[in-house]
Amino acid sequence: MNIATSKELFERAQDYIPGGVNSPVRAFKAVGGDPIFFAKAEGAYMYDEDGNAYLDLINSWGPMILGHANKQVEEAIFKAVIGSPSFGAPSRMEVELAELITEMVPSIEKVRMVNSGTEATMSAIRLARGFTKRDKVLKFEGCYHGHGDSFLIAAGSGAATMGIPNSPGVTEGTAKDTLLAPFNDLEKVKEVTASNKGEIAAIIIEPVPGNMGCVLPNSGFLEGLRSLCDEEGIVLIFDEVMSGFRLAKGGAQEVYGIKPDLTTLGKIIGGGMPVGAYGGRKDIMDFVSPQGPVYQAGTLSGNPVAMAAGYAQLSYLNENPEVYTDLEKTTKQILEGYQKVLKKHKLNYTMNQIGSMISLFFTDQKVFDFETAKSCDTELFGKYFRFNLENGVYLPPSQFETWFISTCIGGEEVQKIIQTFDQFLKQSQG
Ligand code: PMP
16 A cells, blocks of 8 residues: 555654644554545545545544535535634524534533533533532543543543553642542442542543443443432533444433433534533533633634534434434444454454444453453554554554444445454464
């Protein structure tokens, strides 16, 4: 495969952009090789600067649930751009999108738009702190909530890949207010809560983590957190930046039947444009400025182009709920195909899947938290990643990321994904 133009662009990029990329995982540090520079994308495929096609299993890390260049979303964007790329003042689409979100995610009574998932989680914990008048937050090892200082402690995603459990620049004071517990370990959460009684403002969690690979909550775990938060007056925040509108119209909270106090959103909500949001209980959201005392603002928040893209994508999902059963069916076909291939090669690697999120872990252990995720052979993952890339399948460049399936992935693509895996195992064993 000729990737000469990507190589040349990466050389140039390294002179002017730190590491040559605008987000660390894109540099392929964890998997080796040079990053690919893309020129366009359509449906299930992305096309690089040299004209190579790649079957895309990242889908922009989640937002492109309807595949690339979806006509409905694109048309909404074009129409909005002609209106004006930015007003910096209220506009109709903000109201309509807020109404639609509250309809699709019933725990959200009021919602505030921001520009990224990071902003959403940072704002949500400030709000929880302002509301409870407490300072500490509890997060789970391996969960990633964006790059806000409070969250760069035992974080997943790029931070896990790059081995930066505590980034320089995060002050000791900030780190001390972030408490940790292993995912799926309710007893540990209870212990930490007891030893910090009356001091914890929020428990924040990815209800279905995608940032240590796809990990599922054990039965009773999320329910246990809900009860504990109720007993202790702690704000329960579901970070559904990934799982929101992906696992169901109402996200993971609909699938598991748990109502968080606050929810953070991003990715799908923007249809590919930069958007995040946080919302939840009205009494808490009314603490947000200008209604309440907790300050949070944004020059481009509620941007008309982003709102139009998000509205087009969410309304499609809202009106076509069969999308979710179709996505699950496709993802299950990949899961079952992979399992068959593993069996054929007498291997026992772990796979986790829910809805259109799926991960292959290069370990025989069950993966239910960050420790077990870390038992994977990441070197082997690197080989597997590069083999896929050379064969035109674009996987997330890290063991600690989920794959995201889009509605554009059909039977032909599923076969290609499975065959490539079979060929990889054949050559790596042979
Ligand atoms: N929360 C979760 C669960 C995420 O997966 C991410 C990003 N992958 C974020 C927050 C941060 O979002 P953003 O990259 O848009 O800042």
